[in-house]
Amino acid sequence: MSDVRTTRTLFSAPPHEHRRVLVLGAGIAGLVAAGELRAHGYDVTVLEARQRVGGRVHTMRLPGSELAAEMGAMRIPHDHRRTVALCGELGLTLLPFASGSVGTRESISRSGVDARSSGLAGWERSRDVWSRWERTVEDVRRDWxxxxxxxxxxxxDRLSIRGFLRSRGWSExxxxxxxxxxxxxxTLGTSVLQEFRETFSSAYETAYRIDGGMDLLPRGLADRLRDCVLLGHEVEQIVDGVDGIEVATRTAAGQVVFRADLVVCTLPFPVLRTVDLVGSFSPGKRRAVRQLHYDAATKVYLQLRRPTWRREVGPAGGAVSTAAPIRRTQYPALDHLGADRHLLLASYTWGQDALQWAALSENERMRLATRDLEQAHPGVSAEVEGSISHAWSADRYAMGAYALGEPGQTRDLLDDAVxxxxxxxxxxxxCSHLPAWIEGAVESAHDAVAMILPRRPAGARASWL
Known part of the structure; x- marks a missing residue:
């Protein structure tokens, strides 16, 4: 804690003095930052704990099949221009993502919520959920x-979703x-800010997926870096000293120490908490690392012989939410009806729901997901052959799915976080204004590179401000 220097001192040095850069983490942010710095002549090494690149862009493929299960990021909104542009640079094909709702019949009947109930206020009874929301946020949208x-x-940012709705007169x-x-x-207890960000944009309306799997994006970025990415290097210690910075990693062969002039750290804060930090980490930074709230997410895919849900859903696919434990089911577009196997994202959960699924074994996840799905699609259980799932809260190198601030955290922690x-x-x-999205990771990487490059205009402001 005694070796604290100002940002101005760090970046006022001539560029040739900061040529060696270590990038911690080979997720999207790390790979984009590494590629940009390498293009500007920096000597870059990327250290990744996993045996794969991509971080929370994680595609799992079934053996002997072209079926791909997106355990992490699975869509790219059309207005996320940086991400779309990256896909174009890499020659990746974007296909429509089945974003539409396929109905909320289960949402109402299985939750006990009845629009005719006296529990609703008079103005609420004549409107559906979406109409109530749009009426409620008219002034907020103008502020946006x-x-x-x-x-x-x-x-x-001071209000939770629940707190905001209560303040606007919504009944329980x-x-x-x-x-x-x-x-x-x-997630009703988290900041309403993220709800505004996503409902005031078209994030859930027009979106794309990458043909062949979302992991083709990080793999393409890594291919451009060639031998710069070192897998199987788990960061254990970061020492910011007077003459440079040292990063100690644990590998299968033992400890390996790297020395550099600069570090770009893209580790999720829950993971960074497990790293021994020595040197210039201010109290504000340490507080942000400790306190920033990360949400849990768990996905359970079922492998089926036939897409029996086609009768109720239709070939275009879409999503439905429910009060049942599976919470949300994402139906793929049925592009290949003649396929001999199909994958269905039977259960997608967040927050406390996701933590409960994370506590189950793979067999228990399959059993419960099949049971709930059977209620919506009678007979589907006879088609289930197996399952594949992932709980991000139990992932050693993520410890959460994405940053989802509690009320006030964006206002109070983001400056220190960045x-x-x-x-x-x-x-x-x-470290972006678009947490939980690939676009936010790309944006933050561009901001980090802009801080390092000597041509950064005087007084330039990063995009989170």
Whole structure:
């Protein structure tokens, strides 16, 4: 803690003095930052604990099949221009993602929420969930377009989703219905800011998926780096000293220590908490690392012989939310009806729901997901052959699915989360105004690189401000 230097001191040095850069983490942010720095002539090494690149972009493929299960990021909204542009640079084909809702019949009947119930206020009974929301956020939407990003955060980040709806006169029954139908019941206590970000954009309307699997994006980025990415190197210690920075890693062969002039750290904060930090980490940074809230997410895919859900859903696919433990089912577009096997994202859960699924064994996840799915699609259980799942809260190198701030955390923690410390700059979706999205990771990488490059304009502001 005694070796604290200012950001201005760090970046006022001539560029040739900061040529060796270590990038911690080979997720999207790390790979993009490494590629940009290498293109500007820096000597870059990427250290990744896993035996794969991609981080929370994680595609699992069934043996002997072209079926791909997206355990992490699975869609790219059309207006996420940086991500779309990256896919174009790599020659990746984007296909429509089945974003549409296929109905909320289960959401109502299985939750006990009845629109005719006296628990709803008079104005609520004549409107569905979406109409209530749109009426409620009219003034907030105006703020979204007229205020600066900082002003908007200061005004609205103090409230949770539940707190905001209560402040606008919603009944408890209407809030319950909103949580179920919009797939947010387990996150109603988190900041309403993320809800505004996503509903005021087209994130869930027009989106793409990558033909062949989402992991083709990080794999393509890694291919351009060639031998710069070292897998199987788990960061154990970061020492920011007077003459440079040292990063100690654990590998299958033992400890390996790397020395560099700068570090770009993209490790999720729950993972960074397990690293021994020596040197210029300010109290504000340490507080952000300790306190920033990460949400849990668990996905359970079922392998089926036939897509029996086609009768109720249709070939275009889509999603449905429910109060049942599976919470949300994502139906793929049936492009190949003649395929001999099909994968269905039978259960997608967040927050407390996801933690409960994480506590189950693979066989128990398959059994419960099949049971709940059978209620919506009678006879589907006879088609189930197996399952594949992933719980991000139990992932050693993620310890959570994405940053999802509690009320006030974006306002109080983001500046410290992003601010460089000594010779270390930070990137990742948690260091952006679009947490939980690939676009946020890409944006943060561009911001980190802009801090390092000597041509950064005087007084330039990073995009999170």
């Amino acid at each position: 377009f007229r205020l600066s990003r900082r002003q908007f955060i200061d005004r609205w 029954q209407a809030i319950e219905e909103y949580g179920i139908v919009t797939f947010t019941e387990s 601010r460089p410390e000594g010779r270390i700059v930070f990137a990742g979706e948690h």
